[in-house]
Every structure is written in structure tokens, then in C-alpha cells.
Amino acid sequence: MAAAADMSDPAVRARMALAVLAVAGPAVGGLWLRARPSPVREVFLETLDRLLPEAARIGPETEDFALSGGVDVGASLATGQRVLAPGLLARTGRLTLASAERASPALAARLAQALDRGGRVLVALDEGAEPEETLAPGLAARVGLFVDLDGLGMRECDAVSEPTAGLEKARSGWSETRFSGELETVLAEYSTFLGIDESRHLLVARAAARTVAALRGAREVAREDLDIAAALVLLPRGQVPDVQPEVEEPEPEHQDDRPSEDEGENSSDTGVPEDRLTGAEAVPLPAALLDLSATAPGRGAHGAGAGAALRGTTRGRPLPSRPGHANARARIDPVATLRAAIPWQRLRPPAPRGQPVALRPSDIRIRRFEERSDRVVIFAVDASGSQAMARMAEAKGAVECLLSEAYRRRDQVAMVSFRGREAEVLLAPTRALVRARNALVGLPAGGATPLAAGLGAASVLAMQARAAGATPVVVLLSDGRANIALDGEADRTRAAADAETAARRLAAAGVESLVLDTGRRPQAALEVLAQALRGRYLALPFARAKEMSAAVSAALDS
Amino acid sequence: MSDLGRQPFPFSAIVGQEDMKLAMILTAIDPKIGGVLVFGDRGTGKSTAVRALAALLPAIKVVEGCPVNSENPEDCPDWAETGSKRRVKRPTPVIDLPLGATEDRVTGALDIERALVHGEKAFEPGLLARANRGYLYIDEVNLLEDHIVDLLLDVAQSGENVVEREGLSIRHAARFVLVGSGNPEEGELRPQLLDRFGLAVDVRSPNDVATRVEVIRRRAGYEEDHESFMVRWRKADGRLRSRILKAREGLSGVATPDAALEDCAAICIALGSDGLRGELTLLRSARALAAYEGDAEVSRAHLRRMAVPALGHRLRRDPLDDTGSDTRIARSLGELFGPYQTAAE
Numbered sequence: 039m040a041a042a043a044d045m046s047d048p049a050v051r052a053r054m055a056l057a058v059l060a061v062a063g064p065a066v067g068g069l070w071l072r073a074r075p076s077p078v079r080e081v082f083l084e085t086l087d088r089l090l091p092e093a094a095r096i097g098p099e100t101e102d103f104a105l106s107g108g109v110d111v112g113a114s115l116a117t118g119q120r121v122l123a124p125g126l127l128a129r130t131g132r133l134t135l136a137s138a139e140r141a142s143p144a145l146a147a148r149l150a151q152a153l154d155r156g157g158r159v160l161v162a163l164d165e166g167a168e169p170e171e172t173l174a175p176g177l178a179a180r181v182g183l184f185v186d187l188d189g190l191g192m193r194e195c196d197a198v199s200e201p202t203a204g205l206e207k208a209r210s211g212w213s214e215t216r217f218s219g220e221l222e223t224v225l226a227e228y229s230t231f232l233g234i235d236e237s238r239h240l241l242v243a244r245a246a247a248r249t250v251a252a253l254r255g256a257r258e259v260a261r262e263d264l265d266i267a268a269a270l271v272l273l274p275r276g277q278v279p280d281v282q283p284e285v286e287e288p289e290p291e292h293q294d295d296r297p298s299e300d301e302g303e304n305s306s307d308t309g310v311p312e313d314r315l316t317g318a319e320a321v322p323l324p325a326a327l328l329d330l331s332a333t334a335p336g337r338g339a340h341g342a343g344a345g346a347a348l349r350g351t352t353r354g355r356p357l358p359s360r361p362g363h364a365n366a367r368a369r370i371d372p373v374a375t376l377r378a379a380i381p382w383q384r385l386r387p388p389a390p391r392g393q394p395v396a397l398r399p400s401d402i403r404i405r406r407f408e409e410r411s412d413r414v415v416i417f418a419v420d421a422s423g424s425q426a427m428a429r430m431a432e433a434k435g436a437v438e439c440l441l442s443e444a445y446r447r448r449d450q451v452a453m454v455s456f457r458g459r460e461a462e463v464l465l466a467p468t469r470a471l472v473r474a475r476n477a478l479v480g481l482p483a484g485g486a487t488p489l490a491a492g493l494g495a496a497s498v499l500a501m502q503a504r505a506a507g508a509t510p511v512v513v514l515l516s517d518g519r520a521n522i523a524l525d526g527e528a529d530r531t532r533a534a535a536d537a538e539t540a541a542r543r544l545a546a547a548g549v550e551s552l553v554l555d556t557g558r559r560p561q562a563a564l565e566v567l568a569q570a571l572r573g574r575y576l577a578l579p580f581a582r583a584k585e586m587s588a589a590v591s592a593a594l595d596s
Numbered sequence: 597m598s599d600l601g602r603q604p605f606p607f608s609a610i611v612g613q614e615d616m617k618l619a620m621i622l623t624a625i626d627p628k629i630g631g632v633l634v635f636g637d638r639g640t641g642k643s644t645a646v647r648a649l650a651a652l653l654p655a656i657k658v659v660e661g662c663p664v665n666s667e668n669p670e671d672c673p674d675w676a677e678t679g680s681k682r683r684v685k686r687p688t689p690v691i692d693l694p695l696g697a698t699e700d701r702v703t704g705a706l707d708i709e710r711a712l713v714h715g716e717k718a719f720e721p722g723l724l725a726r727a728n729r730g731y732l733y734i735d736e737v738n739l740l741e742d743h744i745v746d747l748l749l750d751v752a753q754s755g756e757n758v759v760e761r762e763g764l765s766i767r768h769a770a771r772f773v774l775v776g777s778g779n780p781e782e783g784e785l786r787p788q789l790l791d792r793f794g795l796a797v798d799v800r801s802p803n804d805v806a807t808r809v810e811v812i813r814r815r816a817g818y819e820e821d822h823e824s825f826m827v828r829w830r831k832a833d834g835r836l837r838s839r840i841l842k843a844r845e846g847l848s849g850v851a852t853p854d855a856a857l858e859d860c861a862a863i864c865i866a867l868g869s870d871g872l873r874g875e876l877t878l879l880r881s882a883r884a885l886a887a888y889e890g891d892a893e894v895s896r897a898h899l900r901r902m903a904v905p906a907l908g909h910r911l912r913r914d915p916l917d918d919t920g921s922d923t924r925i926a927r928s929l930g931e932l933f934g935p936y937q938t939a940a941e
Contacts, residue, residue, distance in 0.1 A: 065819075102698070143739055147695035150735075154643070175779075176736065179638045213820060219809075226808035235637045235801035237811050241819070244812060372711045373763055394715030 045269040049197035057202035060089035065245040066182040068160035073187035081195040093131030098140040130157040139166035146174035182242030184274040212252035232276025243271040374403035413449045414503040418496040420516035421457040422487040456492030458485035489520030490536035517557035541570035607648035608832035619795040622884040630794030631774035642777040655685040663721040689730030727772040737776030796909035843887040851893035866928045878906040
């Protein structure tokens with residue numbers, strides 16, 4: 039057997055991915071490169087250019103017209119003849135998607151369709167810094183190979199660019215390699231073990247394994263080839279279960295992070311670790327593969343918040359047209375353009391070659407659109423001891439009502455709770471309200487009131503939501519005064535000052551807010567806080583959850 | 597799938613996913629059922645199934661060059677200036693509606709080219725025109741923008757696309773079976789749109805190794821040994837086609853006894869499903885099922901089989917209650933008609 043590649047070395051993985059992509063091409067869909075700009079990335083991309091020349095480069099800002107093509111209005115006007123521009127997606131070969139983590143759902147959907155038509159390979163350059171910033175799920179499913187270059191330095195450049203032998207031969211021969219039925223079973227077991235549901239990935243892994251075998255000149259795929267393919271395709275996407283026996287005592291705190299299947303209340307808490315262990319025993323993966331550090335972000339079914347709103351002048355509800363340039367990223371309103379041109383016809387020299395209308399650039403009218411952005415309602419829930427004693431149940435009830443309201447309005451919700459010394463994000467923005475409710479049901483209460491920390495966590499979420507194009511609204515539910523300062527000290531004066539500073543910051547950022555006083559008696563301190571927030575204050579001393587909800591929807595609607 | 601001249605994956609070769617396949621077959625038997633919504637994991641063959649089904653159906657006759665696939669020359673819209681009266685055979689159209697498609701691409705709009713170059717006011721048909729008499733497939737339907745959804749609802753309801761914009765006043769037939777797919781974890785679907793789909797089914801990835809192996813094998817066979825793979829499945833697809841055609845013919849002859857109507861109403865009342873649409877769809881799909889199975893009349897077993905796909909997505913739902921609607925339906929059916937006997941009931 040030829041030199042077995044050490045797939046735990048990221049440089050070797052990168053080189054192998056390049057070779058597989060160059061040989062198998064469309065059969066693996068493409069390559070998902072997760073890396074910030076770095077010298078290694080440069081070298082990687084240069085090598086890629088050598089192996090597989092780029093046919094088209096697409097970015098998040100690429101307009102629909104450039105993608106799908108159509109009549110080139112500018113050129114048609116100039117020549118008086120119909121000039122058609124072919125779109126980038128009409129090309130076959132290697133397409134590159136730059137800043138892939140910022141691609142809109144619409145762009146991702148178009149690329150996915152183009153890939154489904156076959157003959158194309160997509161290289162997605164994902165520069166996401168946070169786990170949430172990543173490739174749209176529809177693309178992640180189609181772009182088979184995954185490479186993460188983070189952690190590789192200048193020293194590894196040579197290892198990445200080192201040419202792989204036998205590419206030409208493999209290109210013609212890989213589709214002849216045999217993939218035994220036995221290995222098909224192994225492949226299916228791998229995917230079950232790793233919890234990979236996407237059947238596309240299995241086919242890509244199969245094609246990649248055949249390519250790896252062809253690269254070493256074999257006519258039949260060996261288990262080692264499949265392992266290499268699995269390291270490029272399956273492992274980064276899987277939930278690699280721990281094989282160490284320690285997993286038998288999972289820490290209870292981390293259990294709630296990922297609410298298991300939506301069945302019953304708290305039924306499946308104990309089921310998870312057992313499942314994992316039996317899986318681990320059933321399919322022993324090569325140990326070297328299991329400690330791979332590179333995993334694809336956003337694994338599992340949760341998407342990259344594809345519901346977030348998109349801004350721009352290309353979609354949404356139409357607004358009146360405005361003068362503008364034909365070449366801007368804008369769409370021409372032909373009727374308004376003609377209308378603008380008509381009054382001048384007598385004054386202008388006659389249009390050439392019998393064209394009915396003489397158009398000037400100044401006549402061009404551009405369409406404008408308005409797209410309403412999504413709203414993210416961020417609940418900051420006080421779970422301190424006093425709240426727990428007084429009205430935790432009511433507060434929970436109120437949030438539930440608000441959640442129904444959010445459902446009706448198709449808002450997203452997020453949730454932060456604060457108690458003791460710190461705040462924690464219970465739920466990142468989501469539309470899955472069942473998860474929100476589960477987060478709330480499991481919310482423990484007790485301890486002091488670190489109001490400033492709660493507001494701080496809420497404002498971080500608000501800024502993230504805004505960066506994603508949504509409009510954040512913060513709803514604070516509390517019953518009283520802050521008594522824990524930002525640094526964790528129990529000092530009422532400083533705590534109040536910190537809370538006020540946090541509130542002012544939120545107000546300065548222009549985030550809408552609402553303070554719900556859930557205490558038995560209205561608290562003056564909360565009213566002051568609401569003023570600092572420049573938000574509404576609603577004291578609901580004896581209100582029932584339903585009335586509270588009505589008050590809040592009224593406040594949100596205004 | 598591919599535009600490199602290959603036939604779509606054969607419908608009969610899709611492994612498992614019986615609910616989805618049955619729902620699609622029934623809409624092919626009776627398009628009035630009103631579309632299928634497929635919710636579930638990625639890569640479970642949703643889009644493959646739509647394309648496969650269209651390829652399975654017999655070709656439709658259309659007037660050559662007609663933008664809305666009219667069957668007779670007199671049905672061609674005036675604006676189309678079709679000219680030809682020749683009728684040609686075309687495969688049943690499957691039109692993809694991509695996310696982010698603009699309103700004018702969907703409904704059609706002023707033909708900019710002709711407006712600017714020739715100064716003529718002409719209509720450039722959109723996706724709805726092309727989908728007439730075929731399928732309109734929306735992947736990730738739950739992520740579709742609201743204004744497009746509103747527009748689709750309107751057209752799906754009336755069977756006609758009306759364009760009143762930019763000085764144009766155009767209408768044309770747009771009767772299509774709406775097939776939507778999506779992953780509910782990425783966004784809920786508005787109840788109005790949900791209700792517009794006749795049947796809704798959930799699909800899951802197979803989680804046993806044997807089924808997965810079979811998926812890999814068939815897909816690999818399709819990709820790598822295309823010719824012989826298609827030959828192997830041609831017979832099964834042919835049988836299915838004739839069964840669908842026979843069911844189409846037999847559909848009008850399926851009797852609907854009063855007992856079935858009463859059962860139908862009882863199910864809907866017990867479940868408190870909103871509106872008559874659910875009841876009608878349940879009856880229609882049960883009739884189509886009876887025709888498909890070669891039965892002379894609608895029986896309780898047919899209604900039972902179709903209750904979940906026809907009503908599951910229409911139940912008034914507490915967004916915070918995650919008890920599946922399937923469970924609720926099964927419970928109600930059990931209370932009404934006694935426990936399930938067998939699958940072959």
C-alpha cells in the first residue's frame with residue numbers, strides 16, 4: 039500500500055482535499071474552505087487555481103442580473119439592438135463564492151440550483167469568525183469536502199502546495215474503481231454513528247474514497263481510502279461522540295444547551311449518553327480520525343438564521359422610482375424611464391435608426407424597494423430570589439403569552455436570564471418557540487439581582503441581531519432593584535449605577551425597549567431605569583399574564 | 597437533476613419515504629387535491645421525488661410556442677402571439693421557484709427589451725406561466741418572502757395569474773400543483789400558506805444502516821451505471837404510470853357512500869380543524885386513494901390513511917404545545933372508530 043496519509047495533520051487533509059477536488063470535480067460538489075485570510079490560505083488558493091482554473095467568482099453582493107444574465111439594458115440602449123449578457127451561473131467549471139458566510143439565502147438558493155444542474159464545482163470561502171457566521175445550510179449540504187486551515191502557519195505552506203502524484207491518471211480512472219458492498223455498509227455505519235442525515239454526503243464520501251484509491255493507483259477502494267474520505271467529508275460535519283468512558287457522567291449544566299427532541303417535558307435527559315455509548319461501541323472509527331480538531335461550524339440541523347432580513351434595493355415592496363444610473367446595483371423602471379423621456383422628445387435630436395424614443399442617461403429611473411426587517415424580541419428575565427418568591431410563575435406566564443404574540447407576528451425571540459452574579463444567554467434568536475418555552479420551563483430561580491449584567495447580555499444579543507439585519511427589541515422583566523454590580527460585588531449603589539449605564543448604552547444604540555415591572559408594588563428604581571433606556575415602563579402589580587401580554591403587544595405595536 | 601441530458605432519477609427507485617411518495621401520486625391522480633408540503637431533513641430526496649414524478653407522468657400536449665402550455669390553440673392568451681396551431685408533446689413541466697425570486701420574475705412583467713429597443717408594450721411571462729399544467733416546486737418554502745407568498749396564495753386559489761402593473765393588464769391560466777419543501781427548524785410557515793397545501797407529510801432520514809446502504813447503492817447506480825439503471829427501473833415506473841392513469845380514469849367512478857361523508861365530517865369536527873378545506877381535501881384524497889387501490893368506493897380505511905396528511909397541518913395549534921398533530925389525530929381516530937387494526941385494514 040502506498041504511504042498512508044496521516045489525516046490528523048491538517049496540512050495533509052488540505053492537500054488531499056485539493057487532489058480529490060481536482061480529480062473528482064462535480065462528483066463531490068465542491069469544497070468548503072473555512073479560513074480567515076492567511077498566507078496558507080493564499081498558497082492553498084494558488085494551488086487550487088493551478089489544479090482547477092476558476093470559471094467565475096461570485097460574492098455576496100453579486101447582483102441577480104450578473105448571476106442569471108438577461109438583456110443588457112445599457113448596451114441595448116447604446117446600440118439600439120438587443121444585447122444579451124449570459125449570467126455567471128451559466129458557466130460550468132469551478133465557481134468561487136467569496137465571503138461565503140455572508141451570502142444571502144437567495145444567493146445560496148441560486149447557487150444550490152446551479153450545482154444541482156451538474157457540471158459545476160463550488161469553492162466556498164467561508165471567513166466566518168464566529169460559529170454562527172457560516173455557510174448557508176443548503177450550500178453546506180452540496181459542497182462536499184471540508185477544509186479548515188486555521189492553525190496552519192507559514193511552515194505548512196509547502197506541505198499544502200506539494201503536488202500530488204498521479205492526478206492525470208486518476209482523473210480518467212477514478213470512476214472505474216470498485217467500491218465493495220462491504221464498504222457501503224461501513225459508510226452507512228459511519229454516517230449513522232456520526233449522526234449525518236444528509237444522503238448527499240454519503241455519495242460524496244463514496245466518490246471521494248474512490249478518488250483517493252485512484253490517486254494511489256489502486257483499482258479497488260480499501261478501508262483506508264474510505265477513512266481518508268470520511269475525514270474530508272463526514273467527520274467535520276458529524277457529532278463525534280466521545281469514546282472515552284468519562285462521558286458516563288455528563289455535567290448536568292451542559293445538558294440543557296441542546297434541547298433534545300421535542301417530546302414530552304424532560305423525558306429524554308438520560309437517553310442521550312447511553313445512545314452515544316452504544317454507538318461508540320458499535321462502530322470503532324480509527325482513533326486518529328476521532329481526535330480531529332476541525333469540525334464544520336453550524337453542524338446539526340440549525341441553519342445560519344436564514345430568516346434574517348436582507349436590505350437592499352432589489353427586493354421587497356416597491357416604492358416610487360427615482361432618477362439614477364443604469365449601472366448601479368439597481369433595477370431600471372422602464373415605464374417611469376419612458377415617462378421621463380417623453381416630454382423632451384421634441385427638443386432632442388431624433389432617435390437613431392427609427393427608434394421611437396430618444397433616451398438620455400438622465401431619463402433613467404431606478405426602482406426602489408422597501409423590505410421590512412425581521413424583529414427579534416429579546417427577553418431579559420430576572421430570575422433572582424425575590425422574583426422567584428414573588429412572581430416567577432406570572433413572569434413565566436407572561437413570557438409564554440408574549441411568545442404566542444411573537445408567533446403571530448412571526449418575530450424571532452431570544453432569551454437572557456440573570457440571577458446570582460451573572461447573566462446567561464438561554465436562547466439565541468430563533469423562531470422555534472417550542473425551544474423558547476422549554477428554555478423557560480427549565481429556568482431555575484434564586485439569588486441576587488445582577489441587573490447590569492442582564493442588560494449587558496441583552497445588548498450583546500441586540501447588536502448581533504442588528505448586524506444580521508434584524509430589528510432588536512429588548513423586553514426586561516424584573517421585580518426590583520439591582521443589587522449586584524457588574525464586577526460581581528454586592529453593592530446596591532454601584533449596582534444601580536452600573537444598570538443605569540448599561541441602560542443608557544442600549545438607548546444610545548437606538549434599541550427599542552420595554553420594562554415590565556413584575557413586582558408586588560411598582561418600583562421607582564425600575565421606572566428610572568426605563569427612563570434611562572428611553573423605553574416604556576409598565577407596572578403590572580396585579581395584572582394577570584393575559585393582560586400583561588395585551589399591554590406589551592400594544593406597546594410593541596405603537 | 598442534471599441538465600447534461602440525463603433522465604431524472606426513477607420515482608420507483610426512491611428508497612422508503614412511502615408517505616411522501618403516496619401524497620405525490622395522489623396529487624397526480626387528482627390535481628385538485630391542491631399540492632403537497634414536504635417537511636423534513638435535508639437530502640431526503642424531496643426535490644428528486646418531484647422531478648421523478650413529473651418524468652413518470654405521461655407527456656402533455658401543448659400548442660407549440662405557447663408560453664402557458666395551453667392544450668388548445670384557442671386557449672392561448674392573445675398577448676402571447678403564439679401563431680402556431682401545431683400541438684406538440686412536452687414532459688409535464690416542473691418549475692423551480694428560487695428563494696429571492698422577484699415578483700416580476702414570478703408573475704411576469706413588462707418585457708424591458710421590447711419596451712426600450714422597440715418601444716412596444718409587451719408582456720414577458722414569468723414562472724407562473726411556465727408552471728401552468730405542471731408543478732411549481734418551492735424548496736425552503738418556509739423562507740419565502742411574504743409578498744411572494746401572498747401572490748402565490750392568490751394565484752393558487754384562483755388558478756389565474758393577473759398582472760396589473762406598468763401599464764399592463766394581463767391575465768393567463770396558472771393551474772399548477774404546488775409542491776413545497778422545507779425544514780421547520782429554520783422557520784415556521786404561515787397558517788394561511790399551510791392551509792393552501794392539500795397534503796402535508798413529514799420525511800425523516802432513514803436511520804438504519806441497511807436502508808442507508810440501499811440509498812447509496814441506488815444513487816451510485818444511477819450516477820455511474822446510468823443506462824442499465826434506468827432500464828432496470830423502467831418497468832417499475834411503467835407499472836406505476838399505468839396504475840396512476842387507470843386511477844385517473846377510475847376516479848370519477850369511485851362511489852362516496854353517505855357513511856363516508858359522515859365519517860369525514862365526524863373526523864373534522866372531532867379534531868376541530870378549521871374550515872371546510874380540510875374536509876374537502878380529506879374526501880378528495882381518500883377518493884384518489886380508493887381509485888389508486890382499485891376500490892369501488894371510499895371506505896373508512898381510506899379516510900383513516902389520509903387523515904394525517906390531509907388534516908395534520910390544519911389543526912389549530914398552540915405554538916407552545918409541541919404534542920404532534922399526528923398523535924392528536926391518531927387519538928381522535930381511535931376514539932371515533934376504535935383502535936387501528938392493521939395496515940391493510
